[in-house]
Amino acid sequence: MNTHVKPSKLIKGATGDWEVIIGLEVHAQVTSRSKLFSGASTLFGAEPNTNVSLVDAAMPGMLPVINAECVAQAVRTGLGLQAQINLRSVFDRKNYFYPDLPQGYQISQYKSPIVGEGTVIVDVSPTEQIEVGIERLHLEQDAGKSLHDQSATDSFVDLNRSGVALMEIVSKPDMRSADEARAYVSKLRTILRYLGTCDGNMEQGSLRADVNVSVRRPGEPFGTRCEIKNVNSIRFIGQAIETEARRQIAILEDGGSIDQETRLFDPGKGETRSMRSKEEAHDYRYFPDPDLLPLEFDQAYVDELASALPELPDAKKSRFMKDYGLPAYDAGVLVADKETADYYEAAVNYGGTKRDPKLVANWVTGDVAAYANSVGLAVAQTHLTPAQIATLVDLISEQTISGKIAKDVLAILISEEKEGDPRAIVEARGLKQVTDTGAIEAAVDAIISANPDKVAQAQAKPTMLGWFVGQVMKQTGGKANPQAVNELLKAKLGI
Numbered sequence: 148m149n150t151h152v153k154p155s156k157l158i159k160g161a162t163g164d165w166e167v168i169i170g171l172e173v174h175a176q177v178t179s180r181s182k183l184f185s186g187a188s189t190l191f192g193a194e195p196n197t198n199v200s201l202v203d204a205a206m207p208g209m210l211p212v213i214n215a216e217c218v219a220q221a222v223r224t225g226l227g228l229q230a231q232i233n234l235r236s237v238f239d240r241k242n243y244f245y246p247d248l249p250q251g252y253q254i255s256q257y258k259s260p261i262v263g264e265g266t267v268i269v270d271v272s273p274t275e276q277i278e279v280g281i282e283r284l285h286l287e288q289d290a291g292k293s294l295h296d297q298s299a300t301d302s303f304v305d306l307n308r309s310g311v312a313l314m315e316i317v318s319k320p321d322m323r324s325a326d327e328a329r330a331y332v333s334k335l336r337t338i339l340r341y342l343g344t345c346d347g348n349m350e351q352g353s354l355r356a357d358v359n360v361s362v363r364r365p366g367e368p369f370g371t372r373c374e375i376k377n378v379n380s381i382r383f384i385g386q387a388i389e390t391e392a393r394r395q396i397a398i399l400e401d402g403g404s405i406d407q408e409t410r411l412f413d414p415g416k417g418e419t420r421s422m423r424s425k426e427e428a429h430d431y432r433y434f435p436d437p438d439l440l441p442l443e444f445d446q447a448y449v450d451e452l453a454s455a456l457p458e459l460p461d462a463k464k465s466r467f468m469k470d471y472g473l474p475a476y477d478a479g480v481l482v483a484d485k486e487t488a489d490y491y492e493a494a495v496n497y498g499g500t501k502r503d504p505k506l507v508a509n510w511v512t513g514d515v516a517a518y519a520n521s522v523g524l525a526v527a528q529t530h531l532t533p534a535q536i537a538t539l540v541d542l543i544s545e546q547t548i549s550g551k552i553a554k555d556v557l558a559i560l561i562s563e564e565k566e567g568d569p570r571a572i573v574e575a576r577g578l579k580q581v582t583d584t585g586a587i588e589a590a591v592d593a594i595i596s597a598n599p600d601k602v603a604q605a606q607a608k609p610t611m612l613g614w615f616v617g618q619v620m621k622q623t624g625g626k627a628n629p630q631a632v633n634e635l636l637k638a639k640l641g642i
């Protein structure tokens with residue numbers, strides 16, 4: 148829990164400072180080949196109504212049968228969130244009518260969820276870490292989808308998603324800014340992806356959030372919250388919070404009060420608008436689903452799943468800092484995506500020899516990440532291999548090429564020789580650094596004799612050395628060993 152508020156987190160209103168309080172309900176689609184209570188496929192993008200069993204279509208007399216893999220995924224997720232695993236949980240019916248909900252109720256968990264309280268450690272910035280409490284995680288079914296844009300006169304219903312397993316992960320109201328909420332969702336997504344329990348694909352709707360926002364004067368009790376439904380990108384979550392907080396502040400400063408209600412965020416207009424108020428809120432008439440027994444398992448089952456969990460991002464980050472001596476920031480950036488972390492380790496240890504871990508980190512998070520970003524891919528999805536990056540770093544460390552030439556070699560790997568070996572490229576194109584002092588000396592002498600005025604200036608002001616270094620580099624096509632150039636120049640100029 149954040150008890151102390153940083154002034155930088157406060158929003159300035161016309162009448163003073165306000166604090167924003169945020170709690171998120173994240174819906175994460177469980178990675179599983181079949182649905183929560185039926186054997187139908189969960190494959191995304193299938194023809195409408197082709198992945199629908201009689202259970203998903205709610206044909207009379209059909210009975211749900213729990214999918215053990217979905218249960219295991221929920222337990223794994225709970226373990227990854229350092230949360231209480233409940234050995235007994237109950238499925239309830241949440242009753243409401245909607246055209247894409249043929250059962251007339253959603254099977255969910257209400258009073259007894261499968262996972263209880265937990266914690267997520269969130270890096271808000273390189274220097275700020277917060278803890279966000281998890282209230283609960285429960286399993287529930289997704290609904291179908293109404294399609295209103297297929298015909299001018301009719302709406303259609305696609306039940307492919309009906310019955311797909313979701314985990315609803317409810318946070319405590321522990322976030323205090325849009326940045327904190329964005330960082331929390333990113334971290335949650337990273338954890339789920341490491342665990343393999345949700346693919347985290349927000350464009351396909353595998354991860355979406357209901358965002359609860361309220362504001363208060365610092366030190367006052369929590370204010371009334373509004374819930375913004377179904378926000379489906381991390382950027383929109385941030386925008387929705389900022390927009391909603393400002394709307395509430397304006398109302399309160401005007402002497403008004405906040406009605407607890409459900410709202411929708413419209414990214415196009417940059418505003419939230421009311422969907423339904425608390426008075427119209429559904430009374431879902433929850434009751435235990437008589438078709439399903441309480442879900443029970445023993446501690447041995449939980450322990451078995453725990454022992455098979457992969458290394459999670461926090462542990463990997465600590466290990467990268469310890470084993471590779473990386474700063475927390477570099478380690479954090481690398482472990483944010485598991486494949487990037489694996490790529491990095493493959494490059495550091497390529498060929499069974501360990502190379503400078505910090506130099507490799509600089510390349511992976513710097514030039515390689517920038518290229519990956521420019522083509523809309525993750526680092527590990529690009530054609531650049533860990534072997535190529537390792538070789539590039541070796542060439543620099545051996546002083547065969549300078550860092551600047553290495554960038555040129557990377558550009559060649561990117562555009563001309565996608566499968567090229569950096570060492571062969573350097574050889575074939577004569578990019579080897581000139582360490583032969585004779586050749587460098589010739590260049591140094593030529594520059595010195597052509598610029599007597601600059602020589603006099605440099606002797607009076609030694610920082611002029613940089614100008615000479617630049618000239619020598621130019622003359623040698625950037626291939627002169629910079630250290631040798633520096634030493635020779637200093638000696639010849641007597642500075």
Ligand code: ADP
Binds near residue numbers: 169171318320360
């Ligand atoms: P409900 O059962 O009505 O959905 P919950 O207590 O489950 O209410 O809270 C739902 C979400 O709202 C949680 O993520 C919680 O952290 C958040 N929340 C609760 N109170 C506030 C508040 N005053 N301001 C912002 N978020 C809040």
Ligand code: MG
Binds near residue numbers: 172
């Ligand atoms: Mg709720």
